[in-house]
Amino acid sequence: MNQQDVKKESDPHLVQEELSDQELVRLEKWKKLKEKGIDVFPHRAEQTHSVFEVVREFFSLSPEELEDKHYQVKVPGRIIAIRKMGRATFFHLADFRDRVQVYLREDLIGKENYELFDLFDIGDVIQVEGRLFRTRTGELTILAEKMTFLAKSFHPLPEKWHGLQDIELRYRRRYLDLIMNPESGETFRIRSEIIRKMRQYFDERGFIEVETPMMHVMPGGALARPFKTFHQALGINLYLRIAPELYLKRLVVGGMEKVYEINRSFRNEGVDSQHNPEFTMLEFYQAYIDYNQLMEMTEDLFLVLAKEIHGREELQYGDNVISFRKPWARLKFKEAILKYSGLASDRLDDEKEMIELAATLTTDKKPVTYAKSLDVIFDKLVKEKIIQPTFIINPPREISPLAKANRQNPAEADRFELMMAGMELANAFSELTDPFEQRQRFEEQAAMRNTGDEESHLVDLDYVEALEYGLPPTGGEGIGIDRLTMIFTNQKSIREVILFPLLKPR
């Protein structure tokens, strides 16, 4: 603490030291309220309704009904607009989901109380007690009899008409975004509903929800660079999980035949409109099924979500309408490349040519194997062109080290990636259950790692040992909740569906 801080300690001051005239005015009002003995930060408030509940319950009642019944309410909320007209004032009180008008009359609450309202500002959280009526223009309104402070607001709110537009400020001060921009609140309400409905979906089908470690001694379950940290007391390096996969399959070994985790995972990669360093997945595993059954489940799940949340089977996303009607397109990985890249099939089979082509598409790490080259080509030339929900099935086994190989073509995996709107939404496969093969796959990965591929898997012998006890045939899938929310809320950036996306400190 420097001297300046010490000097100011006796006198309350705001975090921001240089105050605007408006902030000084608010501080003055607060002092006046204190002088009057008014507690602007009380411990609790009684309420009969939230703003949202008032609107929901009384919205459809006629002026006469409201007049007859004399509905008395106590409603907390934030003042978001004031219209003063001499000895009468209208203002709007808002909560997270709605707003309701309040009417204030000097002749009803008395001169002294009416003048006290001059010390109320837009942004203050208050409680209004009064009875409901309709104005001449028909708006449901609370005729105020009593008003109490619940929290004084010391900063002016953003502009009422345009809201908060500055994208950076919207992320850094999400609370302001939520106060000012109802559509932002709606996005996060839908996100919450997606997660709730997903839970319900899996719970109803007999799944158990679990939580597995987020701190891993050895990161695994995906091909990605991890965040590294250190445990002081144990003196060991730890990694933030890149996926819960290997732990969840250990649980299937343990008899949890249907298991899921809504998990936050962390990947130390770039940040863009489809990637945040921490992101949320739903990962689920079901014993005795394979990836074909997972495709059916996935179609069903998305369709249920669309119908229950939006009441529709297709959703507008940007310029496209995305339809979840079954069945969805299924395209083999190589066929998808043929279809969308324009490459001829004899060239696609020319391993050398594909490795060279892939090298021209990426500047960083050069793909050295045929399988990795195809993966790059898919990413660069195909992915963005797939708009409607499409299962891309049977990608190369080499880039799927945790999936069973396909029996007809062992170079391919019994796996699919679900693409839509140019994004990967889900990734699923028939889990590799043979401990000998798993160990061999890990060793292949480790060999690639030694050639400088940081994202390859490590040899996780502890996991292989679990497989040695017997993992039944199992289908497993991960669904990106953030991206799913983007589709369901028509947002182009992942930062719009994460309350506090990672930003550099100011």
Add this chain to the structure above:
RNA sequence: GGCCCGUUAGCUCAACAGGUAGAGCAGCGGACUCUUAAUCCGCGGGUUGAAGGUUCGAGUCCUUCACGGGUCACCA
């Protein structure tokens, strides 16, 4: 990390080609007892993201830096 764009009053935005920074909302004072982007009259509010440079003069031109957005790279 590369490239492009942005950063001006609390907020939303102006300022032609370098010539002493404006408006609306919000705020303050006044009028107004059914307004709803209330209205009317008046007033205050700025280190133009930061630091250098060019110039008689920089919000504007140049350099560097910070943060954000877009895009490419990496990735889901």
